[in-house]
Each structure stands twice: as C-alpha cells, then as structure tokens.
Amino acid sequence: MRAAVRSGLVAAATALVGAVAAAPPGDRAWTAAPAAGRPYAYLEGPAGSVLQDTLSVTNPGAGPLTVRLAGEGAPVAFAARTVTVPARTRADVPFAVTVTADTPPGDHRGTVRATAAGRELSVELLLRVSGPRLAALTVEDVSVDEAAGTLRYTLVNRGTTVLAPTLAVRAEGLLGTVLDRPERTLPLTLRPGERTTRTEPWPDPPALDSVTVRLTAGAPGAAPATARTEAAFASGPALAGAAGLLLAAAGGGAYGIRYRYGTRRRGGPRTQRASTGATS
Template identity: 35%
Template sequence: MRLLAAVAIGIALLGAAPTPPTPASPAASAPSVVTWGVAPSTAKGPNGRPAFAYKLDPGATLTDYVAVTNHSARPLTLNLYASDAFTTTQGGFDLLAGDRRPTDVGAWVRFTQRTLTIPSTSRLNVPFTLTVPANATPGDHAGGIVASLAATTADAQGNQVAVDHRVGARIYLRVTGELRPALTVKNLRVRHAGSLNPLGGGTLTATFTIRNTGNVRLTGQPTLTAAGPFGVGRRSIDAAALPEILPGGELITTVRMTGVPPLFRLTASAAVTPATVGDQVLDPPPQGGTAQTTVWAVPWPQLVLLALLALVGWALVAARRRRARQVAQALAAAREEGRAEASRQTDPNDSATIDDRTSRQDLTPPRLGSKQ
C-alpha cells in the first residue's frame, strides 16, 4: 500500500465471491463498497494538518489524536496501528507490510485501543501517545498511522486470498541532535546508442542509485555530464527533481542525453545536488555525491562515411593519374612523330637529288628563235 496523502479514502469490496457451479443471487453477488479516511486530528476533530509532524528531544512524550472516519452506510470494524516508513526504489513513500514488526517511530506509538467499530457515516477521534526513546538517534524518523480492513477475495484461479486494505496518515518526527544531511550516488551504469545518421549524435542513457546516507529526509537535482577524451564535446543535462528520500532510503533514477557525439571513449559523471524538503533550513548544508565511469562510443556511421569518402577520393586520384598518363603518352607519341617527320625532311640524300635536278634545269641553254 502506498501512502500518498494524509487524508486518503480506502475502498474495499466486501462479500464472498460466487462459487461455481452454484449461481449467486443478484443481492449476494453485489458486493458492498465501504470507504474510510484517516487524518491528523484533535479531540474535537480534524484540524487540517497534512501529516503528523513533530520535533522532540530524546525521552520526550506527547499525546495526539487521529481521526478515523467511516464514510459508508454501514458500521465498519478496522484495525488501528502504526508502522515504519521507507522509500521505494521508484521514489514512493510506503509502510512496512502489516505482518512486519516496526522498530522505529512505528514502535514508539501506543493506542488505547487497536480495534475500532465505527458506526455508519461517523468519525472517531482516537488518542495515542508517542514516546521517543532516550537513545533515539538524531534526525528524521518517518512512519504512518494506519487503519486497515482485512478481507478475502478470489484470484484469477478462484482461490481465496486474504487482502489487507490500508489507509493512513504520515508521521514525520525529527529527534533533536546533530544533523548530517547527505546524498550519495552509486551503481552508475551507462550505455551509448549511436545514430544511423552520420551527422547526428547518439543517446547516452545513465542509470544510477541515489542513497540518503545522512539522517535528514532530502530531495535533490540529478545531473549527467559527458565528455570525450581531453574534455572534448563536454555536455551536461539536469534530470527531473527527486521526490523526498528518507534517511537510509534509496531510489533508482535514469537520465537520457541525446545528441551525444561518438568520440570513441566517453567519460560520464552522475551527480546529485541535495535540497531540503519544504522550507526548512539545514545547518550544515546538505552534501552531494558523484560517480563516474567510461563507455565506448565508436562512431561506426562516421567511419563508414569516412571510408566511402576515402574510396571516392582514391578513385578520383586514380582516374586523374590515368588521364595524366594517357595525355603524357599521347604527347610523347606526337613528339616522336614530329621528330620522325623532321628527320625525313632533312635527309641528305633527298637534298642532293633535289639540288642536282635544280642545277640541271638551270644549265640548259634557251632555244634560239624562241620568244623571250
């Protein structure tokens, strides 16, 4: 049972489940719905307090009242007791199971009567005493006063199951003495999920435990920081504020950071900045904690893109060199052909023949009688 509010309404479905094969009559098959509430009170009735909040010295005793109200149209018999509180791993405020014996503030509460029979639509203002042991440790002690209704119901297989319906109000007791407010971070686990987009970053997911190692209930602000080698690409993100964590309690939180560049090896740091619950002022101020680990973030898409670019660049260089060789070969062939042509034009034998022919033509005398 999670104790969510000081004045809560319990709803229990009463009546035995029909046993096949004998069908139940309509009147017998309709269970009765009963509701009841628990709230801090005075001898005259509830006074609007959200919880039982006290600050006492070791050895001190006080008397207070709890109002148990039956909102149903029939009498209701309830069990009244106190129990110790704890923080669930999801950050909820819960009480020990009804069959577990309290050892803290739940054991310091005494009632004059443990069983109540409340008439329909009526309220009882029940007194109780709270006695702080002389050796009680300083700091916050949390618990709750519970009014429970035991009932039986049938599970999916038709078996009879005992169910304890509980409604209660919180108790916050601070025992005077030295306060040591502190939160620590442990069990940091980080993983990096890359993106298929080589131009985008991946997602860094960090899961860690925040534990209240002090003696004061605290809340806080978790922060996740990630950076590559030598602090390259350093980024930080704040997670949602924490619910209250009771002394000795712990919860697990998860923080996600998107757009984280894959820089091969990332260093991730989880930290928590403690804060007080409500408007209380603590002296000394709360101490925070940090945890650090590393995670591989290999940029596979970027490496593939780089390999493709390198392959394209190599192909372009190879094609350019091939064209350069072809051009060089063509120029060499042209030069060789030019040399051959020039050699043919300057051959000595060919020149002598031409000169002799020219000389003979020049030495032939003109014919007489021809017209000049």
C-alpha cells in the same frame, strides 16, 4: 518500558473509547484524523524514546462502525487494533511510536491507516528525531548504456535529514563537450538512509568517440558530490566511414610512393645513357 507503555495505552483506550463525544447527526462518511483537528500527526523526541499521540475516529452514521487500525513506515503501536465506534459518536484511540536507539536524527515519515466499511483513510505521521542535523548526499554506480542511450546512477542520502536532490550532467569527448545539462532539481525526496536508482536519457550520443561522463548531485545544505565513468561509442556507420577514410588515405599514400619510385627508375637509366653517349 514498552510493556508499561502498552499497559498505559490500553487503559487510556478503554477510558477514551468508552467516553465518546457526541457528533452531529447526518449522512456524512466516517472520518479518521489526528486529535484536535490537526492535518497530520506530529511527534518529536530523541532516539530510544516512545512518543504518544491520539487518533480520532468519527462515526456520523446511524449504526456502529468497526474500524481496523494499522501503521506503516514507522513502528506504531495502537491501544486497540480494532475499534467499534457507536453511531453518531467519536472515539479517540491512543497510539505510540517507538523510536529505536539507532534511529538517525532528522525527519522521518510514516502513515496511520484506518479501514472500515470498504473504505480506507490515511493519516500522515511526521516524526522528528532530535539530534545534530546533517545534509549529505552521494551519487554512485554511474554507467552508460550505449544501446539504450541512457545514463544510470544511484543517489544515496547519507545524512540525517530529508533531501531534495539536484543533478547536473556533463560529458567530454576527444574533441570537446558532447553533453552539458545544467543543475536542476529532481522530482523526488530522499529520507535519511534512503537510496534510489535513476536513469538519465541521452538520445543523441556521439557516433564515434571516447567520452568521460561526470554527474554532480547536490541538495540544500549538502556539499556537491561528483561521480564519473568512461564510455566508448562506435556505431556501425561511423566505423565504416572511418575505415573508408583510412583506406583512402593508405591508397593515396601508396600511389604517391609508386609514382615517385617509378619516376626515379625511368629517369635514372635515361640520364645514365645520355651521359654515356656524350662521353663517347
């Protein structure tokens, strides 16, 4: 199937590149764009299919232009990897994207790159694989770096569509809440199957506490996902202060015991002697 598609692309490329369309003269730089003036290339089909489109390369210059073509982020096959475009003409170059059988349904992105005369142009490629759409997100590997004052976590897109994640953070200590950040949208998107590890600043953690940290991640259409971790904070000054309080408390208790014990000893003999004297 792929051989037949490749053969068809080569034949189409020969015909289309040979039958170039006239372009207006001028000193403009060469351009590369999807055919029919679209802002990006859009392909849609089921997993296991081969989808085709066309890239238009326009050369407004006075001499021929040799352009090298490449795909990125998607399995793109061109009818010709190198195309020479005559002066003041346009060449339409067919290309195909193979959607493998294990490609999950949903939106996928790629790039078609054209390079010539020390300049590179990129054309965005949007691929929609048909099938049931599922939004699913997990938050994993949560940890606390007490020394750096940061939270570390990993977000994973477990669904079949592009996600814009949100995050909420809450930490509970022995005496109550020590960190509470409401849900906010993160400055990133995750493609299906994509994962990213991020950090969350925590510049003012408690000096002395045992804390449970909970991170809740969400996305439009996805159920919230929560992960937790435990952390113990014990800074040097806090430990020294706690030790001083314990010593003070222990010393005060011992003094009270000695004082009460000594009073009983002194009072005991005097009471006994007075009682003996009165009897005599």
